[in-house]
Amino acid sequence: MSPCRISKLEIQGFRSFGRDAQTLELPSLLAAVWGPNSQGKTSLAEAVEFLLTGHIVRRDLMASGQDEFADALRNCHLPAGTPCFVQAVIVDADGAPHTVKRTLKTDYGKKQDCETILEIGGAIVSEAEIATLGIVLSQPPLRAPVLAQHTLGYLFSARPQDRAGYFKALLEVTDLDEFRSAVAALEKENEVVPGPLIIKLEAATAIPAARKNLRPLLAKVPGASAIDFAFAAACRELIESFGETAPTDHATRLARVEEILAEKRARTFALKGLIAKPSLHGLKRLTSSMRNSPSTLPNARRSMKRRAVSPAFSVKRSLCPPLLVQRAVSIAPYAALMKA
Amino acid sequence: MTTEEQPPAAPTNLERLRGHLTKDSLAERLVVAAMAAEGAPLLPALHQVIAGRLEEIKRKHEPVPDQQA
Secondary structure (H helix, E strand, O other): OOOOEEEEEEEEOEOOOOOOOEEEEOOOOOOOOOOOOOOOHHHHHHHHHHHHHOOOHHHHHOOOHHHHOOOOOEOOOOOOOOOOEEEEEEEOOOOOEEEEEEEEEEOOOOOOOOEEEEEEOOEEOOHHHHHHHOOOOOOOOOOOOOOOHHHHHHHHHOOHHHHHHHHHHHOOOHHHHHHHHHHHHHHHHOOOOOOHHHHHHHHHOOOHHHHHHHHHHHHOOOOHHHHHHHHHHHHHHHHHHOOOOOOOOHHHHHHHHHHHHHHHHHOOOOOOOOOOOOOHHHHHHHHHHHHHOHHHHHHHHHHHHHHHHOOOHHHHHHHOHHHOOHHHHHOOOHHHHHHO | OOOOOOOOOOOOHHHHHHHOOOOOOHHHHHHHHHHHHOOOOHHHHHHHHHHHHHHHHHHHHOOOOOOOO
16 A cells, blocks of 8 residues: 555646646656746646645735735636646555546636636545545645645744644655544543552652562553562562661561561651541451451551551551552452551 | 566555554554554554453453462
């Protein structure tokens, strides 16, 4: 599949083109047209613009354009009754040729737009049909993928999004834009609202000693072993951040983290008036989880008691890595701690 | 210019984009789906890729083993 292209142009009576139709063959994707001044190069570019849009943008962009372009499309030397048209063979993306012809019906007036007839394959069609050939037009005023000298000035002063839209159409990358929009829509549809445990995990990554090991868990869905490994490493670094050597056994290491935290909590005094009340819902939930894991009950009771008296505990609690990953809910011994 | 001298068809924008992406990545799969859509609405084709990817992730992570210490 390749982009659509013009393979042949035939112009008669348009701007500087005279009564005899001029034909230009364009056999390859790249063509260069060279000529001295006033030989019709701009007329050729405007003929392509006229063919695709039925207008020439120079009239809209120039302050004096409306007056200057009155009766300007039809060559004034063209005998009456001789049609003024631009015709092209456009090869679509599948390699099929289509003859597209635009005939001028009524020329521009001082305050009046021109009228044209568009035909594809000999049948009169609406303007929208041009898109079926794979030709993407931009927004007005620069609709056609024709960059002429008079449009450069406008492009510099146009709004950034208009400028971007014009160049996307000119460079034929609107398909990429469409693809990007579709992916953005998918992202929006599949957006995941982080659960409370993920929020805790995000908070835990703020702890310098744990950040390195826990942050990767947020980047992609971790496996159980990755969670274990990350927590073991985070525990080790937490212990080491307190100036101790971390035990090699993870269970012992976890217990040591708990002890260190317990020591820290013991040094935290509740501020009068800021005493947090235990939530009945939280108590029920915790009790239920403790039932499933009775070995952690003494710790949990202590936790609830501290929670009730120390506002600082809610902050300190985030230091405990096993509280942090949703996946760990189903992995004992994290379960009770995660639900607490 | 004879037929033999015709230059090979230029790659499309999506083909070029695909060339920059990691093989078998989600991004590459989305681009391949967009290429296969060929004028049909893009979103349903991309939805299918995303649903497949989510299923793949779920299969990879279920069931979660109960790692009793």
